[in-house]
Amino acid sequence: MVKFDIKNLNIWFGGVHALKNITLQIQANEILTIIGPANSGKTTFLRMLNRLNELQSNFRMQGVVEFNKQDIMKMDKEKLRCQVGMVFALPTPLPLSIFDNIAYGPRLKGIRNMAKLKEKVEVALKRAYLWDEVKDRLGISAFNLSGGQQQRLCIARVLAVEPEVILFDEPCSGLDPISTAKMEETMLKLKENYTLVLVTNNVKQAARIGDRTAFFLNGELIEMDKTEKIFTTPSDTRTDDYIRGKFG
Amino acid sequence: MKNPKITEKVAFFFLFLATLLIVVPVGLIVIIIIRKGLPAINWKFLTDIPREGMRQGGIFPAIVGTLYLVLGAISFALPIGLMSAIYLSEYAKDNFFSRLIKLAIVNLAGVPSVVYGLFGLALFVVFFKFGASILSGSLTLGIMILPIIITASREALESVPYHFREVSWSLGASKWQTIRYLVLPNAISGILTGIILGLGRAAGETAPILFTVAAFYLPQLPKSIFDQVMALPYHLYVISTQVPNVEEKLRYGTALVLLMIVLFMNLVAIIIRYKFRKKKKW
Numbered sequence: 413m414v415k416f417d418i419k420n421l422n423i424w425f426g427g428v429h430a431l432k433n434i435t436l437q438i439q440a441n442e443i444l445t446i447i448g449p450a451n452s453g454k455t456t457f458l459r460m461l462n463r464l465n466e467l468q469s470n471f472r473m474q475g476v477v478e479f480n481k482q483d484i485m486k487m488d489k490e491k492l493r494c495q496v497g498m499v500f501a502l503p504t505p506l507p508l509s510i511f512d513n514i515a516y517g518p519r520l521k522g523i524r525n526m527a528k529l530k531e532k533v534e535v536a537l538k539r540a541y542l543w544d545e546v547k548d549r550l551g552i553s554a555f556n557l558s559g560g561q562q563q564r565l566c567i568a569r570v571l572a573v574e575p576e577v578i579l580f581d582e583p584c585s586g587l588d589p590i591s592t593a594k595m596e597e598t599m600l601k602l603k604e605n606y607t608l609v610l611v612t613n614n615v616k617q618a619a620r621i622g623d624r625t626a627f628f629l630n631g632e633l634i635e636m637d638k639t640e641k642i643f644t645t646p647s648d649t650r651t652d653d654y655i656r657g658k659f660g
Numbered sequence: 661m662k663n664p665k666i667t668e669k670v671a672f673f674f675l676f677l678a679t680l681l682i683v684v685p686v687g688l689i690v691i692i693i694i695r696k697g698l699p700a701i702n703w704k705f706l707t708d709i710p711r712e713g714m715r716q717g718g719i720f721p722a723i724v725g726t727l728y729l730v731l732g733a734i735s736f737a738l739p740i741g742l743m744s745a746i747y748l749s750e751y752a753k754d755n756f757f758s759r760l761i762k763l764a765i766v767n768l769a770g771v772p773s774v775v776y777g778l779f780g781l782a783l784f785v786v787f788f789k790f791g792a793s794i795l796s797g798s799l800t801l802g803i804m805i806l807p808i809i810i811t812a813s814r815e816a817l818e819s820v821p822y823h824f825r826e827v828s829w830s831l832g833a834s835k836w837q838t839i840r841y842l843v844l845p846n847a848i849s850g851i852l853t854g855i856i857l858g859l860g861r862a863a864g865e866t867a868p869i870l871f872t873v874a875a876f877y878l879p880q881l882p883k884s885i886f887d888q889v890m891a892l893p894y895h896l897y898v899i900s901t902q903v904p905n906v907e908e909k910l911r912y913g914t915a916l917v918l919l920m921i922v923l924f925m926n927l928v929a930i931i932i933r934y935k936f937r938k939k940k941k942w
Contacts, residue, residue, distance in 0.1 A: 462830060464826065464829065464830060467826075467829075469753065469754075490832050490833070490834050491832070493829065493830055493831065493832040494831075494832035497830065497831070498830040500823070500826070500827065500830075504823055504824075504826075504827045506824055506827060506828070506842065507824070507846055516828070516831055516833075516841070517831040517832060519841075520831065520832055520833050520837055520841075521832075569831065570831070573831055573832055
């Protein structure tokens with residue numbers, strides 16, 4: 413099943429042509445990893461999927477992005493963002509307790525019942541594999557957690573909104589190897605129930621957990637294929653060069 | 661002067677001297693007012709009406725008048741100031757017009773208070789026919805402290821990091837929900853600072869109330885917001901310059917009471933602010 417259907421997507425920020433004629437599809441329950449050097453348009457592409465780009469005043473786009481066969485530009489953007497969650501590059505806990513961080517999304521939807529909120533928080537934290545580490549101190553500030561825990565808190569916070577797709581924008585860039593391993597494990601398990609799009613600077617990470625991989629360069633989609641194929645026999649020499657570390 | 665250690669010592673000395681120069685006058689003012697004013701303070705002084713052409717008796721109507729005016733000013737200026745601060749920092753696009761408004765607000769803060777007094781006289785007293793009344797005075801004081809509250813609130817709102825908002829939006833929050841649940845709670849201590857400054861200013865100014873509300877001598881309490889009242893700063897001016905042979909301790913006593921009222925308001929706001937700040941963690 414196709415989750416996202418992107419056709420001829422062009423994005424400009426002022427005079428900068430950030431994405432050039434991107435056409436691709438994102439399948440349900442896959443991990444699509446997006447690799448490419450800095451300024452290749454990966455993050456712009458990701459932030460298109462939950463309409464965060466348009467917050468910049470000089471944003472301009474052409475083309476169609478469909479989510480579940482609906483044009484996202486015609487959808488209510490708050491509704492879209494409930495279905496397409498995002499985990500940012502650096503851990504971004506809100507200045508609230510652990511509990512209130514997770515309950516933030518459900519509360520926005522109007523859930524006030526404490527028992528119901530508690531249940532949602534517990535389920536979300538368990539799915540993000542953080543429950544056992546924090547269950548006795550849900551009331552403390554989320555800033556007291558370690559970087560890796562904070563990032564899993566951010567995943568739990570997204571899960572509590574019950575999205576269908578989760579976007580990850582270099583989620584491990586600030587984490588140590590052990591936390592990174594835990595994050596990857598979490599993402600692999602999430603795949604069963606969610607569709608994941610992962611932008612990463614870490615080529616090896618893309619190889620480890622991606623089902624399919626897309627390679628972006630200077631705002632263009634160079635190629636996209638099964639991750640195995642991209643990393644063994646890419647059809648474009650530029651992909652090969654990037655993976656081998658010849659540039660970027 | 662090539663020796664950096666000596667240079668540093670000289671620099672420290674002058675920086676310390678500058679700080680001292682600020683602290684000493686403030687301390688002296690407080691000490692002199694307390695020493696000369698304290699003998700006048702007693703229960704009767706605080707609760708009695710002025711008698712014998714203000715040479716005897718107390719200052720109760722002026723205390724009440726000042727409290728009414730400050731309360732009136734803040735209940736007018738806070739909602740309007742806060743709402744316009746939210747609009748300017750969260751909603752208004754950054755263009756020539758919005759920058760012009762921001763510049764105008766900053767400049768308003770620098771307008772001499774007597775000009776506000778004249779403005780209040782023309783608009784509220786004469787044009788709206790509120791007469792010299794608590795309403796006119798409160799509104800005039802309110803307009804005077806609006807720029808203080810707007811500027812402080814705007815700075816407080818803008819000091820909440822942008823990525824918090826982005827997180828909130830990404831979780832499906834609308835712009836208003838983000839402001840309501842995330843930005844405002846985290847800006848509240850800065851907003852309170854603006855209120856503190858505004859309160860102190862409103863309580864202490866004489867010129868804006870001179871034409872709009874303040875009564876020279878009115879030994880009774882107001883019955884409605886259309887009544888005139890006495891107010892501490894104006895009363896102080898009157899007994900210091902307009903009425904001969906007022907005992908010195910009465911003047912300093914009045915000043916002390918005014919100082920204490922402002923101090924007390926600030927204290928309350930500081931305590932509230934401190935409680936909010938303890939929760940702040942970034």
